[in-house]
Amino acid sequence: MKIHPLITDTTTLAELCARLAQSPFVCVDTEFMRENTYWPELCLVQIGNEEEAAAIDPLADGIDLSPLLDLLTDNEDVLKVFHAGGQDVEIIFNLTGKTPHPIFDTQIAMMAVSQSEQIGYANLVESWLGKTVDKGARFTDWSRRPLSDRQIEYAIGDVTYLATIFPRILKKLRKTDRGVWLDAEMERLADAANYQVQPDQAWQRLRAPSRNAAVLGRMKALAAWREMEAQDKNIPRGRIMRDETLADIAGHPPKSQADLAKVRGLSQGWRDNEIGRRLMAVLEQAEPLPKDEMPIRNERGAPLGKEGSLVADLLKLLLKIKARELDVAARLLARSDELEALAAGLRDLPMLQGWRREVFGRDALELVEGRLAFAVKEGRMVMTRVDEAAADPLLQEQADAAE
16 A cells, blocks of 8 residues: 655645545544634544555645545545544534535444444454554644654554455445445434534533423523533633533522622632623523423433333343344444333334344334243343243243243
């Protein structure tokens, strides 16, 4: 594989992208900094295929990233391959208003060919290539210039190894006929709605202090205000106010701006500064949260209760058995909150739709409805239909014991 010197000019970048546009796929990775900013600062882009790879310096004077961004967002003939690419996709969306498409994420794909839930890149390289990734440059300040040869080599390695691993993962997916399982997951990763910042929905990421409509209304208003303040100043939202402080103010609103100085997590300056005045204005204008926006209790429908919790535990055991049998990550089949929702009586769930219903959801539903039981065969936990158990006295005895 040919490794190019660091690209710092538009002409060389355009030539590289023109060649890569003829490839069936390109592997992509980014290095960025966001510790001190609201918006992630793109510091380096690595891209390559099986023949060549390069690192691109987006901070270089005069460089125009348009050839690269056009390749990633507008060329539907080239598959864009990432590993754990959510933040990479977010950066590209912030720059263009579009997401890479079509897209493939090897971390997600690994869930369909192994029991790895969220395999890291170093472990991916180790398991497929038997090589150890140099982790010495992980904590590099990628915004500082110049970058050393070691830093650039480390960064490019993220796509050179991936260009070798991706075809192997794809081959295994085809052999197991599980590629279709991932279609919806990849489309979800590429869905622009995941990366659109909507301040009025920011409160949904927070832990609600209560189900009181007035408290939740204040939380929604404060979270939206904090989001816009952080965007305007381009600083992390936690620098404006921590989540716990926001929830505390929503639950126990100060009567006056002077009282802000008594709130844990705020400085004395809030009693008379401009941002404190804006916060108090937000609280004064906040309205109770409408009924149609109230969160579902426990986010899982009705409370489970003692018996429901036991059913949920049985479903989690079933999930472990199925994941082991299929050699896939349990999380690909269903999530814990879905299992609890099923135990609570809900049925409109992803695990009961499409391929998930076929490989897991139907059995989960039958377990809840009493048509499936646990049994032990040759020292292994297996599932058996209740009618099958009835035909076999030993299985019936084991099924009765499980109940």
